[in-house]
Amino acid sequence: MRDIHEVLDERAVTTLFQPLVEISTGRVLGYEALSRGPAGSAWERPDELFAAARAAGRGSELDWVCRARAYESALAAGFDPRLTLFVNMEPAAAGAPCPADLLPVIERAGRRLRVVTEVTERALAADPSGLLLAVAAARAAGWGVALDDVGADPMSLALMPFVHPDVVKLDMGLLRAPGDPHTARVVAAVAAYAEASGAIVLAEGIESEEHLAVARTMGATVGQGWHFGRPVPLSAGPVAGATLPFIPPPSTGDRTPYAIVGARRPVTRATKAQLMPMSRHLEALAGDGGEPSVLLACFQDARHFTPATARRFGRLAAGSPLVAALGAGLTDEPAPGVRGACLSAGDTLGGEWNVIVVGPHRAAALVARDLGDTGPENERRFDFALTHNRALVIEAARSLLGRLAPAHLPELQLN
Structure with a gap:
C-alpha cells in the first residue's frame, strides 16, 4: 500500500485474539481483540499504525475501523454470546461520528456481542469529560469497562475510582517485579478497589507457571x-467456559458536591476565615508526596483564584495525575498544568466552594455553600460539610469531572 490514507480508505486492518482465562479453573471467559495493520507493511505494528493515522489527522477514524473489524471477525466466527470480547477504545473517538460504512457492523455488535471497552488511565488525565462520556456510552449499551495497564504509571491508582471499571488489568511489569515497593502499593490499592466494588482483577503478561503463581498472590x-x-485469528465457534460478571455502575446525576455530601453529612456554619485552614489542609494532603492524588476545587469566581493560589496549584499539578480549578472567569488552564473550567452565569456550582482530594488510599472533601453575605471578605459565611468517606468523596469528585476541558495533548493510542 502506498500510504496511510490508502490503509484507512480500504479499512486494511486485521484482528488477532488472545484468550482471557479463569485462573482457578482454566476456563475461557473471553478474548481481547488486538489490531494489526497490513502484514509486511510499515504499519503492521499497532503503534506505528496509530502514529501514522494521528499524524494524518485520522486517529479517531482508525479507532472506529479497529473496533468494527474486531466485531466483524467475532460475529463471523460465531462468537458465543456468553463470551466477553475486550476491545480497546480511544475516548476521543466517542465524540467522533462513526463512518457510515462501519455503522451496520457496529449496530450488530451492540445487539449480539458482550463487550468490555478497554481504556487507560492516561485517557482520563488527558480528557476527563471525554473518557467519562465514552464509559457512560459503553454502560448504556449494557457493556462493561476495563482499566488497562494499571501500575505502569503511579498516577493511575488515583484515577481508577472515577472510571469504576468492571475489570482492572494489572500491567505485565508488576509480575516481573513482585518484590518492588511500587508493586506492593499498586496491588494493595487494586485489592482495596476490587473488594469494595466487586471488580475482577486480571493479570496481563502471564508467560510461565512462575508468573501464574505471582498473579495469584496479587489477587x-x-x-x-x-x-x-x-494472539491468533479467531477460530470458528469459540465456546465460553463461563461468563465474566459486570459490577453495578456508579451512581450518576447532575447534583453538585455540596448537594451530594450535604445530604449525608452534618452541615455546619462558618466564616471564610474559619474555613481557610481546612481548605489549605486538604491542598497540603494532595501534595504531601505520600501518594499521587487528584485535587479538584471550585472557587466560585476567578478573583478567588489568586496569584498565590495559582502558584500552589501549579506546584501540585507537577506531581499529580489531575489538578483542576472551576469558577466563573477561569480559563482552560488557569495555572501551568492545572485543568480549568469556566462556570457560566447561573451555574449551580457558582455558589459553592469545594476542595476534593482523592488518592489510592485517601479521600477527603470540604464542600461549602455561600450564604450571600456582603460584608468583609473573611467574614462571609458558608454552610459546610467535611467528609473522609471514600465512596462519598468519589461521588462528589465525579460530579465535577465532566465539566473539565480536554488537555492539549496528542491523541492517545489505546489499541
Whole structure:
C-alpha cells in the first residue's frame, strides 16, 4: 500500500485474539481483540499504525475501523454470546461520528456481542469529560469497562475510582517485579478497589507457571498471556467456559458536591476565615508526596483564584495525575498544568466552594455553600460539610469531572 490514507480508505486492518482465562479453573471467559495493520507493511505494528493515522489527522477514524473489524471477525466466527470480547477504545473517538460504512457492523455488535471497552488511565488525565462520556456510552449499551495497564504509571491508582471499571488489568511489569515497593502499593490499592466494588482483577503478561503463581498472590482471578495462548485469528465457534460478571455502575446525576455530601453529612456554619485552614489542609494532603492524588476545587469566581493560589496549584499539578480549578472567569488552564473550567452565569456550582482530594488510599472533601453575605471578605459565611468517606468523596469528585476541558495533548493510542 502506498500510504496511510490508502490503509484507512480500504479499512486494511486485521484482528488477532488472545484468550482471557479463569485462573482457578482454566476456563475461557473471553478474548481481547488486538489490531494489526497490513502484514509486511510499515504499519503492521499497532503503534506505528496509530502514529501514522494521528499524524494524518485520522486517529479517531482508525479507532472506529479497529473496533468494527474486531466485531466483524467475532460475529463471523460465531462468537458465543456468553463470551466477553475486550476491545480497546480511544475516548476521543466517542465524540467522533462513526463512518457510515462501519455503522451496520457496529449496530450488530451492540445487539449480539458482550463487550468490555478497554481504556487507560492516561485517557482520563488527558480528557476527563471525554473518557467519562465514552464509559457512560459503553454502560448504556449494557457493556462493561476495563482499566488497562494499571501500575505502569503511579498516577493511575488515583484515577481508577472515577472510571469504576468492571475489570482492572494489572500491567505485565508488576509480575516481573513482585518484590518492588511500587508493586506492593499498586496491588494493595487494586485489592482495596476490587473488594469494595466487586471488580475482577486480571493479570496481563502471564508467560510461565512462575508468573501464574505471582498473579495469584496479587489477587488476580483472570489471566492473559502466552502461557494461555498467543494472539491468533479467531477460530470458528469459540465456546465460553463461563461468563465474566459486570459490577453495578456508579451512581450518576447532575447534583453538585455540596448537594451530594450535604445530604449525608452534618452541615455546619462558618466564616471564610474559619474555613481557610481546612481548605489549605486538604491542598497540603494532595501534595504531601505520600501518594499521587487528584485535587479538584471550585472557587466560585476567578478573583478567588489568586496569584498565590495559582502558584500552589501549579506546584501540585507537577506531581499529580489531575489538578483542576472551576469558577466563573477561569480559563482552560488557569495555572501551568492545572485543568480549568469556566462556570457560566447561573451555574449551580457558582455558589459553592469545594476542595476534593482523592488518592489510592485517601479521600477527603470540604464542600461549602455561600450564604450571600456582603460584608468583609473573611467574614462571609458558608454552610459546610467535611467528609473522609471514600465512596462519598468519589461521588462528589465525579460530579465535577465532566465539566473539565480536554488537555492539549496528542491523541492517545489505546489499541
